[in-house]
Amino acid sequence: MEKRDWEKLIENLIKERILRTPKVIKAMRSVPRGNFLPENMQSYSAVDTPLPIGFGQTVSAPHMVSIMNEALQLEIGQKVLEIGAGSGWHAATIAEIVAPSDTPRSEWGHVYTTEIIEGLAEFARKNVRNAGYSDRITIICTDGSMGYPEKAPYDRIIVTAAAPDVPQPLIEQLKPNGIMLIPVGTVHLFQSLIKITKSADGEIKRENLGGVAFVPLTGRYGHKF
Numbered sequence: 001m002e003k004r005d006w007e008k009l010i011e012n013l014i015k016e017r018i019l020r021t022p023k024v025i026k027a028m029r030s031v032p033r034g035n036f037l038p039e040n041m042q043s044y045s046a047v048d049t050p051l052p053i054g055f056g057q058t059v060s061a062p063h064m065v066s067i068m069n070e071a072l073q074l075e076i077g078q079k080v081l082e083i084g085a086g087s088g089w090h091a092a093t094i095a096e097i098v099a100p101s102d103t104p105r106s107e108w109g110h111v112y113t114t115e116i117i118e119g120l121a122e123f124a125r126k127n128v129r130n131a132g133y134s135d136r137i138t139i140i141c142t143d144g145s146m147g148y149p150e151k152a153p154y155d156r157i158i159v160t161a162a163a164p165d166v167p168q169p170l171i172e173q174l175k176p177n178g179i180m181l182i183p184v185g186t187v188h189l190f191q192s193l194i195k196i197t198k199s200a201d202g203e204i205k206r207e208n209l210g211g212v213a214f215v216p217l218t219g220r221y222g223h224k225f
């Protein structure tokens, strides 16, 4: 991948107002997708589509990661849970916002990311290590449809696979004033990106951010095959 292709993609996302917030833009610039792809996909890294990462799974398109990172309202110091580590790229863009490289470690937040496929958890670990984010991202090979109660509650939860409905354990593991993003719908079709906001007194608000296409969430609260 050419550095200028990645920059051109970022400029387009800014022009289209998909990327708007300086820290989100900075994170996308600092963490190019090419470093998180299998070798045979690296030349496509700046093409704005999902790309195969093996095991029948994909890394999300840059515009989708941008939409989600903008909607998450991320802040330095937050604790974030991701369901679906895949390549580790999305987690690294989030880590760059909640624990930026140019901020003292004492202020850093942390990203916990779960992956149900062992081979992908290993792939994500390798990518995250090579990109220098091992101290800000923990990758756990587990069924994340039940969340990760060991480190709950979380300021933010992001699910990067489509669920049949919002799993109750994820709602329970969200802090008051927390935000969760989750694609909800059938396998490959009729999916919407849902934003769940938990108020200070625990009230849940549900908002539809529009149509999306994600691989299915599997596991206990996922789709059954």
Ligand code: SAM
Pocket (backbone or CB within 6 Å): 057, 058, 059, 060, 083, 084, 085, 086, 087, 088, 089, 090, 091, 114, 115, 116, 117, 120, 142, 143, 144, 145, 160, 161, 214, 215, 216, 217, 218, 219, 220, 222
């Ligand atoms: N965020 C990823 C990235 O940056 O590459 C892309 C994620 S991919 C669209 C969805 C991932 O969710 C797949 O790697 C899939 O194996 C994983 N997944 C599906 N069901 C899961 C579950 N119950 N727990 C954890 N991971 C799951």
